[in-house]
Amino acid sequence: MAKKMVDLTIKGKNTGNGVLFLGKDKKTWGEEGTGSVFYDPDFECGGPPGTPGRRCAYETRQDHVTKGLEVKGSKGRALHVNIVSFRDPLCPRTLVGLFEMASNPDAIHVRIFQQNDDNDVDCLDEYCANVSKKGEECPRVDQISVHKVHAKDAAGPLYARGMLSKDVEMAYVDGKLKPQDHCLSMDSHMVFVPEWDNKMLNMWDQAANEYAVLSTYVTDSANLGKTTKEVPHLCMVEFSSNIRIWGTKQARRLSKPKLTTLWGAGLSFSKCHAELKVPVDPHCPHIFNGEEFNRAARFWTHGYDMYTPNDIYILHDYHKSQSNPKSHTWGINNVVGSVQYSEARLRTMVDMPGGATDPAVAIRMKQSKHGLGDRRSLDQLIEFSGIDLRHQKVSIDGKNRCGNLQWVPFEEHPQGVNYIPPFDEVTEDPLDLPFDKTSIWYGMERSLVNNEYFDEIDTNNGVIRRIHKKTR
Numbered sequence: 248m249a250k251k252m253v254d255l256t257i258k259g260k261n262t263g264n265g266v267l268f269l270g271k272d273k274k275t276w277g278e279e280g281t282g283s284v285f286y287d288p289d290f291e292c293g294g295p296p297g298t299p300g301r302r303c304a305y306e307t308r309q310d311h312v313t314k315g316l317e318v319k320g321s322k323g324r325a326l327h328v329n330i331v332s333f334r335d336p337l338c339p340r341t342l343v344g345l346f347e348m349a350s351n352p353d354a355i356h357v358r359i360f361q362q363n364d365d366n367d368v369d370c371l372d373e374y375c376a377n378v379s380k381k382g383e384e385c386p387r388v389d390q391i392s393v394h395k396v397h398a399k400d401a402a403g404p405l406y407a408r409g410m411l412s413k414d415v416e417m418a419y420v421d422g423k424l425k426p427q428d429h430c431l432s433m434d435s436h437m438v439f440v441p442e443w444d445n446k447m448l449n450m451w452d453q454a455a456n457e458y459a460v461l462s463t464y465v466t467d468s469a470n471l472g473k474t475t476k477e478v479p480h481l482c483m484v485e486f487s488s489n490i491r492i493w494g495t496k497q498a499r500r501l502s503k504p505k506l507t508t509l510w511g512a513g514l515s516f517s518k519c520h521a522e523l524k525v526p527v528d529p530h531c532p533h534i535f536n537g538e539e540f541n542r543a544a545r546f547w548t549h550g551y552d553m554y555t556p557n558d559i560y561i562l563h564d565y566h567k568s569q570s571n572p573k574s575h576t577w578g579i580n581n582v583v584g585s586v587q588y589s590e591a592r593l594r595t596m597v598d599m600p601g602g603a604t605d606p607a608v609a610i611r612m613k614q615s616k617h618g619l620g621d622r623r624s625l626d627q628l629i630e631f632s633g634i635d636l637r638h639q640k641v642s643i644d645g646k647n648r649c650g651n652l653q654w655v656p657f658e659e660h661p662q663g664v665n666y667i668p669p670f671d672e673v674t675e676d677p678l679d680l681p682f683d684k685t686s687i688w689y690g691m692e693r694s695l696v697n698n699e700y701f702d703e704i705d706t707n708n709g710v711i712r713r714i715h716k717k718t719r
Contacts, residue, residue, distance in 0.1 A: 249583075260563070261487075263285060263286075263502070263527055264285065264286045264287065264288055264480060264501065264502040264503070265285070265286035265498060265499060265500045265501035265502055265505070265557070266283050266284070266285065266286065266498070266499045266500065266650075267283065267285075267286050267496070267497075267498050267563070267649060267650050267651070268282075268283050268497040268498070268499070268507070269281050269282060269283065269284060269286050269496065269498050269516050269647050269649045270481075270483075270496060270647070270649065273425075274320075275641065275642065275645070276373070276642075276645065276646075276647040277645060279647075280420055280645070280646060280647030281647070284650045284651065285550060286318060286498070286501055286502070286505060286651065287651045288502065288503055288505075290652075290653060291303070291506050291649040291651070291653060291654045292654065293306075293653055293654075294331055302638065302654070302656050303455070303467050303654065304454075304455065304456035304457075304458065304459070304552060304654050305456060305457050305458060305659060306455045306456065306457065307319065307452075307455075307456075307457040308457075310663070311663070311664050311665075312427055313425065313426075313427045313455050313665065316427055316697055318453045320448070320452070321354065321429070321444075321445070321448050323427055324356050324427055324428050325354050325355075325356055325424070325425070325428045325429070326351075326355050326356070326429045326430075326448075327355075327356050327357075327358065327374040327415070327418070327424055327428055327429070327430045327431070327519060327522075328355060328356070328357045328358070328430075328431045328432075328433070329357075329358050329360075329411050329415060329430065329431065329432045329433075329522075329623050330343065330357065330358070330359045330360070330411075330432075330433060330434070330435050331359075331360045331404060331407045331408050331411055331434070331435065332359055332360065332361045332362065332363075332370055332435035333362045333398070333401060333404075333407065333435075334362065334363055334364060334367050335370075335435045335436055336368045336373075336396055337435060337436035337564060338359070338361070338365070338368070338370035338373075338435040338436070338551065339368065339370050339371075339372075339373035339374040339376075339377060339439075340375075340377075340436075340538065341435055341437050342357065342370065342371075342374040342391065343374060343377055343378060344437070344438055344439045345357065345389035345437075345439060346386075346387055347523050348439040348440065348441055348442070348443055349439075349442070349443065349444045350442040350443075350444050350445040351444060351445065351553070352387065352444075354444075355390060356391075356392075356419070356423070356424075357390060357391045357392070357517065358393075358394070358411060358414050358415065359392070359393045359394065359435070359596075360390070360394045360396075360407050360408075360410055360411040360414070361393050361394065361395050361396070362396050362397070362398050362401040362407060362513075362692050363395070363397070363398055363399075364398040365398070365453055367398070370393065370435070371388070371391060371393050374391075375388060389638065392414075394410065394411070394414055397411075400530035402533055402585070403531075403532055403535060404512065404534075404535060404538060405407045405527065405528065405531045405532075405534040405535075405537075405541075405589075406529055406531060406532040406533070406534070408432070408512065408527040408538075409526070409527040409528050409529025409530070409531070409617075410529055411432075411527070411532045412522065412527040413526070413529065413531065414524050415430070415519075415523070415526070416523065416526060419519075419523055419667070422520055422663075425521035425632070426518065426519055426523060426665040426667065427519070427520070427665060428518070428665070428715075429447075429448060429451070429516070429517070429518060429519065430515075430517055430518070430519040430521065430699045431447070431514075431515070431516050432512070432514075432515040432516075432522070433513060433514050433515070433561060434512075434513050434563060436561065436563065436564045436565055437465075437468075437561050437564065438471055438561075438562050438564060439560065439561055439562075440471065440472075440559075440560045440561075440562075443560040443561055446558070446560045447461070447561070450503075450504060450556055450557065450558065450560075451516055451517070453557070454503065454504040454554050455503075456552055456554075457518065457664055458521070458550050458551045458552055458664070458670065459504070459517065459551075459552055460510065460515060460516070460517040460546055460551050460552065460554065461504055461514070461515070461516040461517070461553075461554050461555075461556050462481065462509075462510045462511045462514055462515045462516070462553050462554070462555075463478060463479050463480065463481055463495070463511050463513075463514055463555050463556055464479045464481065464495050464511045464513055464514075464563075465479070465494075465513055465514045465559055465561055465562055465563045465565070466478070466479065466559045466562050467562065467563060467564075468562040468563060468564040470502050470559075470562065471562055473631040473634055474507075475497060476500040476501075476558065477497055477498070477499045477500075478497070478498050478499075478501065478555060478556055478557065478558065478559055479495035479496075479497065479498075479555075480495055480496045480498040480505070480507065481495055481507055481508075481509040481510070481511055481553070481555065481647070482495075482496055482507055482508055482509060482648055482649035483496065483641075484493070484509070484540060484634055484641060485641065486639045486640075486641075487536055488536050488590060489534075489536040489537030489540075489590055489593055489594065489599075490536070490537055490538075490540045490541065490597070490599065490634070490636070490639075490652045491535075491536040491537060491539070492509055492511065492539050492540065496649045498555055498688060501555070501557035501558075502557065503557055503573045504554035504555060504556055504557050505551050505553060505554060505555045505557065506553075506554055506652045506654060507554060507555045507652065508543065508547075508631065508632040508633075508634075508652070508668065509539065509540065509553060509632075510539055510540075510542050510543035510546060511539055512538060512539055512542070513545055513563055514556075514561060514563075517551070518664075520664055520665050520667070521546065521549075521551050523667045524620075524667055524668070525542070525545050525546050525551065525620070526551050526616070526617065527542065527617075528541065528592075528617040529544075529617070530589075530592060530617060531589035531592055531593060532585045532586075532589055533585050533586045533589060534590070534593065535588045536587070537590070537593040537594075540597070541593050541596060541597070541700065543622060544596065544597050544619065544625070544628055545596070545617075545618070545619055546620075547620075547623060547628055547631070548619040548620035548621070548622060548623045548624065548625065548628060549619075549620025549621075549622055549623075550620060550622035550623065550657050550660075552654065552657070558671050559592060591603065592612070594612075595608075595609050595612050596612065596618060596619060597625065597628075597636045598625060598636055598637050599636050599637070599639060600639065610691070611676070612651050614676070614677060614688060614691075615670070615674075615675045615676060615677070615686075616670035616675040616677075617675065621682065621686040621687050621688045622657040622658065622659075622660070622685075622686075622687070623657050623687070624687050627655055629643060630643070631648075631652070631655050632648060633646055633647075633648040658681075658685035659685070660685065661683055661685060674677065680692055
């Protein structure tokens with residue numbers, strides 16, 4: 248019997264580099280914005296070699312890397328894995344698979360932000376119970392650190408990831424993490440293909456962008472071992488209490504990671520300088536909607552680019568994790584007023600209605616440690632993503648951005664990709680002033696004398712207002 252051939256065509260034409268499914272919603276996107284299109288990697292650079300004005304992303308160069316490191320590969324680079332766990336009995340299994348399925352487990356360092364009740368399974372203890380031989384020390388226990396808080400103090404996934412970002416920052420300050428290391432953030436209920444770490448590293452190199460962030464909603468673990476070459480592709484949002492990613496499109500048989508507009512919290516792989524320069528905002532407790540677009544906007548304006556992976560090496564156990572009755576109980580800890588502040592803060596960052604009404608408050612927040620970057624502007628993001636943030640519409644022009652996208656150029660920071668700009672520890676205002684000429688904030692410095700003002704939520708109308716210290 249002849250082996251069944253995989254269909255690589257659209258209407259009889261060879262797809263070459265892969266296929267992008269745009270969807271079926273002709274009412275929103277019209278005839279040209281639905282169906283499937285060929286993936287064209289050259290389009291990301293403005294056209295094939297020789298095209299006037301062609302410009303590609305910043306491929307890793309010798310001046311990007313630390314002295315002694317090779318431009319590509321894992322040699323000399325650690326792999327830092329960041330995991331947020333909320334009352335998750337699958338966390339120990341994730342740790343076991345993470346190390347056992349890795350090509351180079353010695354290079355892996357894991358940080359877990361664990362939020363458990365008194366009787367919940369402890370991730371590290373159960374991991375050790377599963378892998379330790381009688382009378383021997385727990386394997387790789389020195390490569391795992393756990394930040395524990397009680398489940399009653401949990402304040403949602405965005406807050407938890409923000410606290411884990413602080414742990415990553417402290418590891419950098421202590422010399423345990425370097426900007427040129429690789430960083431992976433993921434959920435606590437994952438399974439892995441053999442040699443997943445090398446495969447992720449090679450895929451990141453294939454993106455040919457020092458500022459690449461591989462991210463998607465990963466495939467269900469039921470597909471482990473299947474070679475469908477179909478990957479979820481993030482490109483769709485909707486507006487509810489905030490802006491949220493509501494699902495995925497599909498990319499099939501991609502020749503390389505594909506440039507996209509959005510970021511998913513379940514899988515994020517990059518150089519660690521991305522995690523250090525764009526830490527998750529810890530000032531947004533009790534938020535679910537809005538988390539991922541906020542990080543996407545902050546990554547992109549800092550000069551980072553999100554890419555849909557062209558293969559899946561880490562999978563998500565959706566069935567067992569979502570059937571866990573404890574998994575969403577963090578919502579019972581809501582503090583009055585905290586959600587309103589968090590929602591308003593996220594809206595302020597991207598100019599959505601319901602944010603700060605005082606322009607001085609908004610600009611200060613955007614320029615703060617957990618604000619937007621200064622390599623690209625919010626207007627450029629709106630044009631690139633096609634999302635009309637200021638009027639809360641999914642499109643500014645009716646064009647579907649789930650297909651081929653063109654990379655948006657920016658000027659690299661004059662002190663290099665590994666430079667981590669400093670911020671005041673209390674106010675989170677930038678200390679690297681005045682802004683350099685390559686910054687979009689150049690000439691927009693503001694007065695920070697004595698930290699005269701602070702920001703507070705006005706619970707009467709749900710917006711952030713500026714309050715003078717003397718009037719409080």
